[in-house]
Amino acid sequence: MSQRDLVQAGGALFADEGQDGLMHRIFLRGEGFSAEDVRKSPVIGIANSASELNPCNAGLASLASAVKAGIREEGGLPLEFPTISISEPFTRPTSLYLRNLMSMDVEEMISSSPIDGVVLLGGCDKTVPAQLMGAISADKPAVMLTAGPRPVSCFKGNHDFTVDDVWPLCESRRVGDVNDADWLSLEGSVNTGVGTCNVMGTATTMAAVAEMLGFALPGSALPPANSSARRELARATGRRAVQAARAKVRPQQLVTEKSLENAFRVVCALGGSTNAVIHMEAIAGRAGLRIGVENFERWSSTTEYVANVRPGGEHLLSDLEQAGGIPAIVNRIRDRIHTSTTTASGTSWQEILTADAYEEHPAIAALGEPLSPRGALVMLGGNLAPRGAVLKAAGTHNPALQQHRGRAVVFDGIADLNARIDDPDLGVDADSVLVLRGMGTLGAPGMPEVGHIPIPAKLHRAGVRDMVRLSDARMSGTSTGTVVLHIAPEAAAGGPLGMLRSGDEIELDVAAGTIRHFLTENELASRPAYVNRQRPVRGFARLHQQHVLQADEGCDFDFLRHASLEDDNDREPTPLATSSPDVPVARV
Numbered sequence: 001m002s003q004r005d006l007v008q009a010g011g012a013l014f015a016d017e018g019q020d021g022l023m024h025r026i027f028l029r030g031e032g033f034s035a036e037d038v039r040k041s042p043v044i045g046i047a048n049s050a051s052e053l054n055p056c057n058a059g060l061a062s063l064a065s066a067v068k069a070g071i072r073e074e075g076g077l078p079l080e081f082p083t084i085s086i087s088e089p090f091t092r093p094t095s096l097y098l099r100n101l102m103s104m105d106v107e108e109m110i111s112s113s114p115i116d117g118v119v120l121l122g123g124c125d126k127t128v129p130a131q132l133m134g135a136i137s138a139d140k141p142a143v144m145l146t147a148g149p150r151p152v153s154c155f156k157g158n159h160d161f162t163v164d165d166v167w168p169l170c171e172s173r174r175v176g177d178v179n180d181a182d183w184l185s186l187e188g189s190v191n192t193g194v195g196t197c198n199v200m201g202t203a204t205t206m207a208a209v210a211e212m213l214g215f216a217l218p219g220s221a222l223p224p225a226n227s228s229a230r231r232e233l234a235r236a237t238g239r240r241a242v243q244a245a246r247a248k249v250r251p252q253q254l255v256t257e258k259s260l261e262n263a264f265r266v267v268c269a270l271g272g273s274t275n276a277v278i279h280m281e282a283i284a285g286r287a288g289l290r291i292g293v294e295n296f297e298r299w300s301s302t303t304e305y306v307a308n309v310r311p312g313g314e315h316l317l318s319d320l321e322q323a324g325g326i327p328a329i330v331n332r333i334r335d336r337i338h339t340s341t342t343t344a345s346g347t348s349w350q351e352i353l354t355a356d357a358y359e360e361h362p363a364i365a366a367l368g369e370p371l372s373p374r375g376a377l378v379m380l381g382g383n384l385a386p387r388g389a390v391l392k393a394a395g396t397h398n399p400a401l402q403q404h405r406g407r408a409v410v411f412d413g414i415a416d417l418n419a420r421i422d423d424p425d426l427g428v429d430a431d432s433v434l435v436l437r438g439m440g441t442l443g444a445p446g447m448p449e450v451g452h453i454p455i456p457a458k459l460h461r462a463g464v465r466d467m468v469r470l471s472d473a474r475m476s477g478t479s480t481g482t483v484v485l486h487i488a489p490e491a492a493a494g495g496p497l498g499m500l501r502s503g504d505e506i507e508l509d510v511a512a513g514t515i516r517h518f519l520t521e522n523e524l525a526s527r528p529a530y531v532n533r534q535r536p537v538r539g540f541a542r543l544h545q546q547h548v549l550q551a552d553e554g555c556d557f558d559f560l561r562h563a564s565l566e567d568d569n570d571r572e573p574t575p576l577a578t579s580s581p582d583v584p585v586a587r588v
Helices: 003-009 011-015 019-029 060-073 095-112 127-138 163-174 180-187 202-213 228-247 257-270 275-286 293-301 317-322 325-332 349-355 413-420 457-461 521-526 539-547 563-568
Strands: 043-048 077-082 117-122 142-146 153-155 158-161 377-380 389-392 403-412 433-437 469-471 483-485 505-509 514-517
Touching: 011 019, 043 060, 043 095, 043 228, 060 077, 060 117, 060 228, 095 127, 095 539, 117 127, 117 228, 127 142, 127 202, 127 275, 142 202, 142 228, 163 180, 163 457, 202 257, 202 275, 202 325, 257 275, 257 293, 257 325, 275 377, 293 377, 317 325, 325 349, 403 413, 413 433, 433 505
Parallel strands: 043 077, 043 117, 117 142, 403 433, 433 469, 469 483
Antiparallel strands: 153 158, 377 389, 389 483, 403 505, 505 514
16 A cells, blocks of 8 residues: 555554554554544544634634534544634735645645545635635545634724724725724724624635535534534534545535536625635636636626625624525525535535525515625626626625726826825826726735725715726725726736726726727737736745736636646636526626
8 A cells, every 4th residue: 555545544544453553543642642532433634724813713723622522423533733824914915825825735734644534624715715725626525614703893883893894984094084092992993803704705705605515514604703603513514524524525526517606606696705706716626617707797697686784785794694694595596506416414405495494584685676686796808808807796886887988097006006096186086997907916916905996085085985996906805896806817917907008098887798998909009018027036926926827717826726627727718518597698
């Protein structure tokens, strides 16, 4: 038996009565495990991304104990190991920059360790997709438990104060409308406990994706981080991990065309984060699948937006949890869901929906009365975004701007933006189109969440609260506005965004699915090419610059995708065929 075979053997290796088994048991006995413990099977690893440098994931340290209890209850041996952890607020240059590195860490730890299966403990925006990507590539049975949202807080009489309430205050501070005392009070009022963002941001969106793909138990996305419900979910997750290992349920069996469609339809029904588009394409690629702009738009345009929760709606995540959580959303759009797909509990969605009754609740729009007849995410194309872009048409924005033509005000990078955005002499008015470029996965590097360009101070003071904004960057899932993101190819990869100049006319037409410029081929040819200023010379920065893919391919590394896609690295994407009902494909 080769060393790789021994590693793959997991619990069988620890039970072996020969030299190899003896040596493995010896080392575990030194950690305090009993003779009975070290012979239990299956062996379940616990990939824990808890970190004091990641407040969203800090609560996972205590949840690991409950996961272990569940594993032991089912007769397995739990062995916890750490991985790197990516904090959305703390990581520089951006959290997405390190997502692929974390996925490699997770994959190699799962692949090289003598375990039969794994529990993935993650929470923050990039830890969840990184863990899913790594587990899919390693392809050992995997079950996920996410961190859960942090509690809401109180600020100046608002007892339902959430993270999306912070952004308007930051805008007001910029123009002098928030004093120093209130600014200091805000600092201590926003986060009153561990956990992920307490609105429908990227963390909760990806927790919902994990449920829909069959990695996280149904109903596990929304219970609060420090609740007894989440601790019980942790025990149940441990038990299920043992069962999945015994049944040899492999991740690549879970990620299918149908489960991907289910997941994105739920994201659209939730009013979820634009970041889901990037992460889901990357997750699909690890299983040898491609989604593509056309399918994303097809699924969104035929899925009702029904979750009336913040930031796009009125209610809290706790209200959606009371309404039945993600399963209740699935029930509301069940005519669009492939209910034969498998959940992490081992049953189908059809069985889940049949077993539970879902009552009407204001956090979910009533049947026949959606918040919007289409999903919250709109995929765009056109000559300014030849390989796609995304707009979140939910939340605080001016609907009139969805059909808009104006002149560009171009910023080259975040330093240029910060230096000029509040300049009283900036040539900008309410009809202008703000453009921030050079912030894509190559140019930034890593696509930071800076696409939510602030309204220029002089316009903010005049009452302007939304403008058309374009960028090759990303935007926080807690932000809203008429912001076109993930423009591909990015400026640093030779995309037409890099050829724009201030004063060029730009048109956004959401109904047509386009974002375009009006430059002639001769005008484009006469302009100098955009220069990518990133020149990494060593380490991960060099690896990233040489191998990262564009946003429409999930920003994964070309060599990390499934082997069946290796020949596609230099070709245009070929989206998977969809098994959706016959609906027209939106123009992109």
